[in-house]
Amino acid sequence: MKKYKLLIIALLTVKTTLFAQNQKPIRPNIIVFMVDDMGWMDTSVPFYDSIMPLNKRYHTPNMERLAQAGMKFTDAYAQPVCTPSRVSFMTGMNASRSHVTNWTSPLKNNDADEKDEQFEPLEWNMNxxxxxxETERTVFATPFPQLLKDAGYYTIHIGKAHWAAIGTPGASPYNLGFMVxxxxxxxxHPQSYLSEQNYGNMxxxxxVQAVPDLEAYFKTGTFLSEALTQEALKTMETPIARKEPFYLNMAHYAVHTPIMADPRFVQKYYDAGLDSTEARYAxxxxxxDKSLGDIMDYLKKKGVDKNTIIIFMSDxxxxxxxxxxxxxNTHNYPLRSGKGSVYEGGIREPMIxxxxxxxxxxSVYKNPVIIEDFFPSILEMAGVKPAKILQKTDGQSFVKYLKNPHLKAPDRPLVFHYPNKWINLTANEKLGINYFTALRLGNWKLLYNMRNREFELYDLAQDIxxxxxxxxKYPGMxxxxxxxxxxxxxxxxxxxPREKASGKVIPFPDEVQ
Known part of the structure; x- marks a missing residue:
């Protein structure tokens, strides 16, 4: 009898082991919560070493909640404007490699660069x-949502895309791996945030900037950020009911211009004495932030919060x-300048x-990461190892640092490349806008001004x-x-860029005498 009992136990153990071996690991749901044009200081979460005056201006309790539950990245970077960052995010390529170095006009073959007296128009990937x-003036690459979809993820895009010009395949998220x-x-950007104006569809x-797909909310008093949130909650119902892993690209149009008041919150900022524009912005x-909280509450209500990764970032x-x-030069203080600039105010982002x-x-991670790192990181989180992708990537996964924030990342060159003319501004050299490229390596930051071939050098550890x-002082560095x-x-x-006067391309930084 004892031998029979031992045999049964042994068989049950083998059966259990085989069953466990045949079970696929539970794959996490992944949400990237992408905000448009949000600065490093546009939050009550302090990403600097102390609470600053701007942190006291803004109310973002759900960002606080997310940071308290997860990891805050103090030195997270993107490119100076939106499309280069968003393409890097989707492909793992730095903008210097993708040649998508400026924002794409909604119209095909329409160069968004401003005309310049010194330089010829750049032959960048404007689409x-x-x-x-076969699509002209584009970068041909494998986007990570397609890889997630191929691996069985239910892929959702909500909100701003802005990866490509109208009439080209990349303008539609459906062509880049999204099922919804x-x-x-x-x-x-939105033509309007207001349902009373049909979000621009009047x-x-x-x-061309009118926001599509939201007819159900026209004339309902629903602010755009809320309408997008409600749609996100609805679309998550399907994969949750099916018990399928999902990827949600929650890409708000906020806080991009036009700076319009969200009527649910604006009065408190008027009462606080902010001017009209800054009150509307806040x-x-x-x-x-309310959208972030609503999504977090929904995940908990559905019982999937413990298996859902949330990544918060700005573009x-x-x-x-x-x-x-x-x-x-005050809106991102203590950082210098803002959107469009290779100074810290234009490229350093809030990331959680x-x-x-x-x-x-x-927890807090203080080593630099950059937006092309999202491509390998998200694939690693999902357990997806693509056999082949079209592009050579520049991003490096930050997953091991999520597991151990005390790991010191090796220094690597982070590049912010802007050989374009974004906007006509006076004194733009002081703002680091138009025809700049920059490098961060360790705590050192080098700027190369393409107009005058001059360099600037900063020690970010001492001079943020x-x-x-x-x-x-340090010509050797x-x-x-x-x-x-x-x-x-x-x-x-x-x-x-190429000089109009000589017809020659300007020298690379290492070629400057």
Whole structure:
């Protein structure tokens, strides 16, 4: 009898082991919560080493909640404007390699660059990202949502896409791996946030920036951020009911211009004494934050919060130099400048990751990461190892740092490449806008001004404001970093502008005498 019992136990053990071996691991749901034009200081969560005055201006309790439950990244970066960052996010390619270095006009073959007296128009990929090699003036690449979809993920896009020009494949999220798309198209900002204006879809007044797919909310008093949130909650119902893993690209149009008041929140900012523009801006920030909270509450209600990763990020720095209230160069303080700039105010972003069971509550990661890192990181989170992708990538996974924030990342060149003219501004050299490329390596930051072939050098560990140019004091460091930047740009076949007067392409940073 004893032998029979032992035999039964042994058989049950083998059966259990075989069953466990045949079971696929539970794959996490993944949400990327992407905000448009949100600056590093546009939040009550302090990403600096202390609470700053701007942190006290904004109310983002759900960002606070997410940071308390997950990991805050103090040194997260994107490109200076939206489309280059969004293409890097989708492909893992730095903008210097993709040649999508400026925002894409909604219209096909329409160069968004402003005309310039010094430089010829740049032959950049003005039509953005494509899944078709025959699409002119685009980068042909494999986007990670397609890889997730191929691996069995239910893929959803809500909100701003802005990966490509209208009439090209990349303008539609359906062509880039998404199974559901609400409100994503070629437009880079909303024509209106107001349902009373049909989000821009008004007879005789509709422009290319009018937000599509939200007819059910017209004339209902539903602010755009809320309408997008409601659509996100609805679309998650299907994969949750099916018990399928899902990826949600929650891409708000907020806080991009036009700066319109979210009526649910704006009065408190008027009462606080902010000028009209800044009060409206703060209300956009708080409305975005409410969306984050609603999604977190929904996940908990559905019982899937413990198996859902949330990644919070912005696509470029906060707007500073036009269409804002208050003084120039103050909106991202202590960072210098803002959107469009290679100074910290234009590229340093608020980033938080919550991965239940992996990230430690309230943890902080202080080493630099950049937006092309999302591509390999998300695939690793999902357990997807693609056999083949079309592009050479530049991003590096940050998953091991989520597991251990005390790991020191090796120094690597982070490049912010802008060989374009974004906007006509006076004194734009002081703002780091138009025809700049920059490198961060460790705590050193090098800027190369393409107009005058001059360098700026900053030690970010001592001077986050970038107020003390050390190029004259440390010429050896300038030369060292210029060599790294030039070598990196050349390896990526990066583009530089051509002088009208001479017809010659300007020298790479390592070639400057």
């Amino acid at each position: 953005g990202l494509s899944n078709n090699a 798309n609400i409100a994503g198209h070629s437009g880079g 007879p005789g007044k509709t422009q 209300s956009l920030v708080e409305g975005m 470029n720095g906060g707007l500073d130099h036009h269409q804002r209230g208050g003084a120039l 990751v919550r991965w239940p069971g992996v990230t430690s509550a309230g 404001r970038e107020a003390n140019n050390l190029a004259g 300038v030369k060292k970093l210029a060599l790294v930047l030039g070598k990196t740009l050349k390896e990526r076949n990066a583009q530089l």
